[in-house]
Amino acid sequence: MEDNFCTRPPLYYHKVNCNCMKYLDYTVEDFVLDGDFRQWVINPSKERNLFWQKWIEAHPEKQEIVKQAVEIILQLPIKQYEITEEEIKNISLRLERSIDLHENPSAGWKTKTIPLNNPVISAKSDRRFYSRKVKRGVSVAAAVLLIFGLGYYFPLLQKFVFPENAPSKAKLTVKENPRGRKSTLFLSDGSKIILNSYSKISFRHPFEEGKREVYLEGEAFFEIEKDENRPFRVFTQNMATTVLGTSFNVRAYPEDLDIRVSLATGQVRIDNLNKDIDTQILSPGEELIYVKSKDTFQKSKFDLQEVLSWKDQILFFRNADEATVINRLEHWYDVEIEVLNKSPKPWAINASFDNRALESVLRTLSYSMDFDFTIDGKEVTITY
Amino acid sequence: MNVLKLNRTESSAELSDLELWGLLKQGDRDAFQTIYQRYLKDLLNYGYHLVPKKAIVKDCVHDLFLDIWIRRSRLGDVSRIKYYLFKALSRRILAQKRQKDLYLDNLPEKVPYKITLPFEQKLIDRQESTIKSEKLRRAVRRLSDKQNEVINLLFYEGFSYEEAADIMNINRRSVYTLAWKAMSVLRKELKYVADGVISLIFYFLY
Numbered sequence: 001m002e003d004n005f006c007t008r009p010p011l012y013y014h015k016v017n018c019n020c021m022k023y024l025d026y027t028v029e030d031f032v033l034d035g036d037f038r039q040w041v042i043n044p045s046k047e048r049n050l051f052w053q054k055w056i057e058a059h060p061e062k063q064e065i066v067k068q069a070v071e072i073i074l075q076l077p078i079k080q081y082e083i084t085e086e087e088i089k090n091i092s093l094r095l096e097r098s099i100d101l102h103e104n105p106s107a108g109w110k111t112k113t114i115p116l117n118n119p120v121i122s123a124k125s126d127r128r129f130y131s132r133k134v135k136r137g138v139s140v141a142a143a144v145l146l147i148f149g150l151g152y153y154f155p156l157l158q159k160f161v162f163p164e165n166a167p168s169k170a171k172l173t174v175k176e177n178p179r180g181r182k183s184t185l186f187l188s189d190g191s192k193i194i195l196n197s198y199s200k201i202s203f204r205h206p207f208e209e210g211k212r213e214v215y216l217e218g219e220a221f222f223e224i225e226k227d228e229n230r231p232f233r234v235f236t237q238n239m240a241t242t243v244l245g246t247s248f249n250v251r252a253y254p255e256d257l258d259i260r261v262s263l264a265t266g267q268v269r270i271d272n273l274n275k276d277i278d279t280q281i282l283s284p285g286e287e288l289i290y291v292k293s294k295d296t297f298q299k300s301k302f303d304l305q306e307v308l309s310w311k312d313q314i315l316f317f318r319n320a321d322e323a324t325v326i327n328r329l330e331h332w333y334d335v336e337i338e339v340l341n342k343s344p345k346p347w348a349i350n351a352s353f354d355n356r357a358l359e360s361v362l363r364t365l366s367y368s369m370d371f372d373f374t375i376d377g378k379e380v381t382i383t384y
Numbered sequence: 385m386n387v388l389k390l391n392r393t394e395s396s397a398e399l400s401d402l403e404l405w406g407l408l409k410q411g412d413r414d415a416f417q418t419i420y421q422r423y424l425k426d427l428l429n430y431g432y433h434l435v436p437k438k439a440i441v442k443d444c445v446h447d448l449f450l451d452i453w454i455r456r457s458r459l460g461d462v463s464r465i466k467y468y469l470f471k472a473l474s475r476r477i478l479a480q481k482r483q484k485d486l487y488l489d490n491l492p493e494k495v496p497y498k499i500t501l502p503f504e505q506k507l508i509d510r511q512e513s514t515i516k517s518e519k520l521r522r523a524v525r526r527l528s529d530k531q532n533e534v535i536n537l538l539f540y541e542g543f544s545y546e547e548a549a550d551i552m553n554i555n556r557r558s559v560y561t562l563a564w565k566a567m568s569v570l571r572k573e574l575k576y577v578a579d580g581v582i583s584l585i586f587y588f589l590y
Contacts (some may be wrong), residue, residue, distance in 0.1 A: 029567040033560070034539075072570050075517050077499040077524045078540050079532045081432035088424050091442055095420065097448050099413075 023055065023062075031069035032076075040074045081249065089272055093143040154322040168181040175201040177218075180334025182313075187212075190225035191232065194311040198253070198331045219251040221311040224266075235273075239290055248282075249307050262307045272297065305352075322347040325365070326382075333358040334378065341384040343369065405462045408452070416456075420449050423469050426541060430470060432495045433533045434477045441495075444476045467543065471551045478553070489556050516574060523573040532568040534559055 009285050023031075031037050040048040056063055079284035167269040176195050177183055188206055195201055199218025200295050207213070212232040224232045224243050234241040236252035238258055246266020252259040261270055261280040270288050272278035272295070280288055281295050287302035315332055317325060325347060335358065347369060362373045362380070372383045398409070399415075407415035424445065431441035448469070452459065462468045499521040524532070530552075537548040538559075549556040 029564045032567045068571060068574060071516065071574060072520075072567065075520050076535075076539055077517070077521045078535055079497050079524055080434070080500045080536075080540075081429050081436070081495045081497045083425055083428050088421075091424060091428075091446060092421065093547070095446055095449050098446065099453050102450070102454060252432045252563070263467075293547075321433055 004313075022300075024059070026062075026065070026070065028065050028068045031066060032072050037069065041070050058325070081144055087274075088130065094272055106108070123210045172202055172204040174200065175203040178334065179331050189227060189230070192222040192223040196220060196310055196331075216250055216252055218253050219249070219310070221247070221249045221308060223247040236294075237292075238273040240271045240273055242271070249311075257292055259292070260287055260302075260307075261290075262287040264304065264308060270297070293357055309352070313355045315356070317349040317351045320347065320349045327381075329358070329361065333374075335380045336378060337380045337382060338380045343371070343384055345369075392476055394478060399417050401465045402463050402464075405459070405465060409456050409459055411456060416449075416453055419465060420532055423466060424427050424568060426466070427469060427473050430536065430541070431477055432497070433529065434474065435481050436465075436495045436497070436534050440480055442475065442482060448473055448476055451586055464547075465550070466541070470537075470541070470543070474551050474553065519573045520570055527569060531562050531569075534562040535566055538563055 021035075023037075025036070028352045035053075036048075040052055050065075050074035054143065058065060064199075065294050067263060100333070111150065116232065118254040164303075175185055175195060177185065177195050181197050183195050185195060185201070186192065189212060189213075193201065193214070196242070199216070199220060201214055201216050201218075201220055204213040205232065207230070208269075210230055212227070212230050213235065215235045216277055217236070220234075222234065222243070222254070224246050232243045234243075234250055236250060237254075239247070239252075239259055239261075241250060241261050246268055247263040247264040248268055249264070251262075261282065263267065263284055263286055267282050267284075268282050270280045270282065270290075272290070274295055282288055282299070282301060285301055285304070287300055287307070289300065290296075291298060304319055306316055306318045315328065316327070320328075322339075322343060350367070352362065353364070358380070361376060362375070362382075365371075366373055366382075370384070375382045404415050404419060408419060427448075429447050431445060432438075435441060452472075500579060524535075527535070533552065534548060537551060538541045538545070541550065545556050545559050547561045552559065
């Protein structure tokens with residue numbers, strides 16, 4: 001009781017220890033702020049009713065005060081801020097990502113959790129770098145990774161803990177393609193995913209109830225079986241693409257400056273997980289470009305052939321510059337390309353290579369761009 | 385404590401705060417998730433009372449939990465997690481506020497709010513009560529930030545005066561005074577309303 005008194009104005013200090021007595025001097029405010037009184041109003045029990053009934057009978061002059069106090073308690077309005085489920089989810093996601101990143105800072109592209117059936121040794125790991133030579137692919141990647149390190153978390157897929165906290169016995173399945181390899185996945189719901197080389201996808205299998213969620217690093221083409229009760233969601237970095245039944249391409253390589261979602265059929269919705277309200281709906285033929293450095297979306301038309309031909313084993317270029325071509329070739333054929341000297345004229349390649357060997361592709365390019373090349377295992381040198 | 389292992393199929397809701405916190409300290413990520421998911425919403429709401437700017441509050445809540453996870457093995461025992469979190473968040477936001485006061489007002493995105501009734505509205509069908517509700521709602525808008533914060537902590541979050549004082553980093557007397565003044569504003573507002581309800585109290589008594 002002593003404790004209670006300290007919180008009250010001095011007025012009550014001299015009061016005896018009887019609960020009933022202290023109430024005699026109570027104002028409306030005091031009643032409202034009294035825990036016992038409030039309990040009675042909000043959550044009346046037999047004993048509380050009995051007590052207060054007696055008390056009011058004994059002190060009829062207090063009836064008006066008690067009445068007002070009851071009114072205030074019952075109608076006590078409270079300022080509440082509006083917080084949506086979406087917001088809660090986003091902040092959970094962000095937190096999980098940060099923790100993953102903290103737990104496993106080196107995890108990213110190169111670390112792996114599943115053994116590949118046909119291991120292709122990454123050429124990069126035991127590579128020697130010659131500073132004199134222009135290593136275009138490498139230098140571009142390095143520059144972009146630096147930007148990455150400054151501002152972006154990327155989801156570390158194999159450790160991704162799903163935000164809903166739904167108890168699940170499903171194992172996290174990870175499919176990863178090294179450079180030079182593509183693969184096709186058939187999911188239990190009938191959907192098909194074609195995973196490009198140098199790309200990784202992970203998901204819980206079987207899917208958790210009521211949802212189909214996959215996490216992508218790199219590029220993949222999705223043909224999704226319609227299921228209105230279970231929207232299909234593709235998470236990439238800080239973006240979520242939601243579909244009902246549709247086919248589309250997602251390109252989200254960590255080293256790229258942007259993420260692209262290109263819709264072939266159906267409809268998809270894309271949410272920026274960094275922001276509360278940044279949602280875009282795509283229609284067939286439209287492409288959404290997420291510019292990482294600006295954290296913004298841009299919508300545009302895309303060239304179906306240019307974006308989707310990779311899944312049919314066609315290496316397709318439209319008006320492609322040198323860096324783009326070389327980067328694509330390195331991924332496609334799992335090689336390192338060194339460029340010596342500078343091209344006398346800018347590249348603007350328009351070409352379609354249907355399932356061709358690297359040598360054949362390079363020969364074709366060399367005619368138009370006027371260079372020599374050598375292929376030595378996984379090392380390619382282009383000389384002007 | 386070591387024998388306790390959070391089983392995903394069992395509900396972690398049955399664990400006491402102390403047990404849940406113990407699991408977190410051992411690095412149980414499920415326990416951690418349970419904790420933050422249980423309190424995220426209340427923490428955001430409380431944070432907005434301190435500074436109604438989304439970006440700041442969200443960053444602080446995010447950093448708070450990230451910090452807890454990183455420092456988990458060095459954390460002390462916590463028997464009332466909610467209290468611990470509120471206090472930690474308040475400290476964090478106030479520090480931020482001090483740092484950023486200069487340009488705080490320039491930040492966009494004030495958080496929208498509404499004035500709600502936390503308790504079951506037993507008077508809902510009484511016409512006069514809606515007039516009163518409206519009056520009270522208007523009165524609440526006039527309350528100071530501190531008064532709003534106190535009401536939220538005491539009446540909505542259910543903290544004791546001692547806890548509220550600790551969370552707000554003021555003494556208990558100040559908490560009581562703040563609450564008392566807020567109630568005073570509301571009472572005066574009620575007074576202006578036609579004094580039509582006579583039998584209200586007996587509605588509860590019998």
